[in-house]
Amino acid sequence: xxxxxxxxxxxxxxxxxxxxxxxxxxxxxxxxxxxxxxxxxxxxxxxxxxxxxxxxxxxxxxxxxxxxxxxxxxxxxxxxxxxxxxxxxxxxxxxxxxxxxxxxxxxxxxxxxxxxxxxxxxxxxxxxxxxxxxxxxxxxxxxxxxxxxxxxxxxxxxxxxxxxxxxxxxxxxxxxxxxxxxxxxxxxxxxxxxxxxxxxxxxxxxxxxxxxxxxxxxxxxxxxxxxxxxxxxxxxxxxxxxxxxxxxxxxxxxxxxxxxxxxxxxxxxxxxxxxxxxxxxxxxxxxxxxxxxxxxxxxxxxxxxxxxxxxxxxxxxxxxxxxxxxxxxxxxxxxxxxxxxxxxxxxxxxxxxxxxxxxxxxxxxxxxxxxxxxxxxxxxxxxxxxxxxxxxxxxxxxxxxxxxxxxxxxxxxxxxxxxxxxxxxxxxxxxxxxxxxxxxxxxxxxxxxxxxxxxxxxxxxxxxxxxxxxxxxxxxxxxxxxxxxxxxxxxxxxxxxxxxxxxxxxxxxxxxxxxxxxxxxxxxxxxxxxxxxxxxxxxxxxxxxx
Numbered sequence: 001x002x003x004x005x006x007x008x009x010x011x012x013x014x015x016x017x018x019x020x021x022x023x024x025x026x027x028x029x030x031x032x033x034x035x036x037x038x039x040x041x042x043x044x045x046x047x048x049x050x051x052x053x054x055x056x057x058x059x060x061x062x063x064x065x066x067x068x069x070x071x072x073x074x075x076x077x078x079x080x081x082x083x084x085x086x087x088x089x090x091x092x093x094x095x096x097x098x099x100x101x102x103x104x105x106x107x108x109x110x111x112x113x114x115x116x117x118x119x120x121x122x123x124x125x126x127x128x129x130x131x132x133x134x135x136x137x138x139x140x141x142x143x144x145x146x147x148x149x150x151x152x153x154x155x156x157x158x159x160x161x162x163x164x165x166x167x168x169x170x171x172x173x174x175x176x177x178x179x180x181x182x183x184x185x186x187x188x189x190x191x192x193x194x195x196x197x198x199x200x201x202x203x204x205x206x207x208x209x210x211x212x213x214x215x216x217x218x219x220x221x222x223x224x225x226x227x228x229x230x231x232x233x234x235x236x237x238x239x240x241x242x243x244x245x246x247x248x249x250x251x252x253x254x255x256x257x258x259x260x261x262x263x264x265x266x267x268x269x270x271x272x273x274x275x276x277x278x279x280x281x282x283x284x285x286x287x288x289x290x291x292x293x294x295x296x297x298x299x300x301x302x303x304x305x306x307x308x309x310x311x312x313x314x315x316x317x318x319x320x321x322x323x324x325x326x327x328x329x330x331x332x333x334x335x336x337x338x339x340x341x342x343x344x345x346x347x348x349x350x351x352x353x354x355x356x357x358x359x360x361x362x363x364x365x366x367x368x369x370x371x372x373x374x375x376x377x378x379x380x381x382x383x384x385x386x387x388x389x390x391x392x393x394x395x396x397x398x399x400x401x402x403x404x405x406x407x408x409x410x411x412x413x414x415x416x417x418x419x420x421x422x423x424x425x426x427x428x429x430x431x432x433x434x435x436x437x438x439x440x441x442x443x444x445x446x447x448x449x450x451x452x453x454x455x456x457x458x459x460x461x462x463x464x465x466x467x468x469x470x471x472x473x474x475x476x477x478x479x480x481x482x483x484x485x486x487x488x489x490x491x492x493x494x495x496x497x498x499x500x501x502x503x504x505x506x507x508x509x510x511x512x513x514x515x516x517x518x519x520x521x522x523x524x525x526x527x528x529x530x531x532x533x534x535x536x537x538x539x540x541x542x543x544x545x546x
Contacts, residue, residue, distance in 0.1 A: 015368035023188035026099030029255035034060035064181035066097035077102035084108040084131040086265040102184035107242040111512040188212040197343035206404030216398025220347020224314035229257040236262035237287040279306035289447030317447035362432040379416020391418030443472030484516035494521035
């Protein structure tokens with residue numbers, strides 16, 4: 001935890017890691033606050049007229065009960081459990097129970113299609129899945145055999161709900177169990193969670209993190225929120241808890257500090273809905289991806305319409321720029337703090353308005369406790385002003401253990417003493433880091449990192465497609481728009497109807513947020529003599545050129 005000092009240098013000098021040998025996320029974020037005082041933990045809003053409040057005492061009891069449910073279902077220490085749920089009390093309960101039981105949680109985005117879901121469940125060898133009725137239906141559509149998946153827990157099911165032999169009704173099952181449980185004595189380095197991250201080639205990789213990952217996140221969360229939990233009353237983010245940003249930048253750090261978290265799944269995100277919910281619940285701290293900020297920016301003088309209690313806004317995933325910084329200061333009297341990280345090693349660089357004036361075009365300075373350098377491909381440190389790989393010196397508490405069952409990819413992630421993020425940057429003489437670009441082809445769209453591989457695989461499965469390449473093209477609202485260049489089979493004519501059909505094909509099979517918003521039909525793809533697609537040429541594509 002950071003301690004407040006007057007300068008950045010003093011804060012860095014005073015920061016020392018204190019990672020105990022034994023540490024369990026579930027105990028830390030829940031049990032230590034469950035002291036019988038009724039301290040508020042989760043505010044779950046299903047609608048403005050349906051709001052439920054849950055204390056840490058309840059969270060402890062429910063997670064203990066669910067640990068017994070999983071135990072009786074035959075799930076044992078080290079097994080993987082998928083959590084296919086949006087924001088909600090059940091999501092928090094499932095995660096905490098998994099950690100207490102020594103299981104490995106797998107957060108899964110509720111908008112994943114059947115192909116994306118099947119791959120992650122199969123690759124991880126998940127023994128159990130916690131989901132809702134929608135997820136159960138999705139699971140039923142999967143054709144891939146999942147022999148290791150033995151138990152499915154449905155949060156929507158009741159005692160009277162007809163269930164498949166492997167399905168349990170979440171809340172009725174909890175009521176049958178005791179509310180006491182002895183958590184497994186996990187080490188800080190024991191595995192706790194697998195978060196799948198997109199890559200440029202092949203299938204998504206599962207970043208395996210240890211329990212210490214939460215402790216590793218804390219300095220970055222605290223810095224990006226001006227020494228959180230100072231002035232904190234309620235934390236909220238529209239980012240899904242299935243992503244590392246929602247899970248370990250908001251939910252878990254807030255509970256660690258005993259700060260209530262607002263859970264709400266919007267049917268559709270709008271600026272009005274966001275300001276309304278922040279006003280009604282008097283949210284003091286929020287993580288807003290840049291795309292959400294761009295939507296909020298369309299509204300001038302929001303405080304004239306909504307009484308807000310905002311004290312801090314953090315944003316990461318894309319560069320903010322001068323306009324967003326100015327808008328925040330002008331309309332909310334807040335300097336938005338930008339931060340940088342990735343699934344494998346998160347919350348590494350951050351701005352902090354309480355410590356220094358942001359430098360427009362930079363991401364901020366290294367978060368205290370992390371040694372961030374610009375390195376070459378061999379892991380040698382480059383001088384200030386030189387362009388190179390953004391690297392993180394190992395060991396580091398926030399750094400992942402490995403890619404799940406992928407030692408080759410794990411080894412490729414490191415160069416010498418450094419984890420190489422895959423992003424190119426520059427550090428100036430004042431210690432500010434500027435993001436230059438990616439040295440891979442991962443697409444950044446609306447705050448999501450999207451790999452082209454699974455999308456290309458899916459489109460190639462369309463009966464009328466011969467070849468395809470997917471890249472990100474500049475987009476004012478999303479930073480990049482997922483764009484597919486499609487070569488059709490001989491004799492097939494391009495049409496708007498076919499374009500929509502390809503988009504729906506990806507929406508339902510991969511993920512709703514990964515479908516190509518732009519589809520261009522081309523006669524051929526630019527390739528090298530060895531048959532490799534020249535993506536740079538596609539990224540230079542313009543509609544007039546096509």
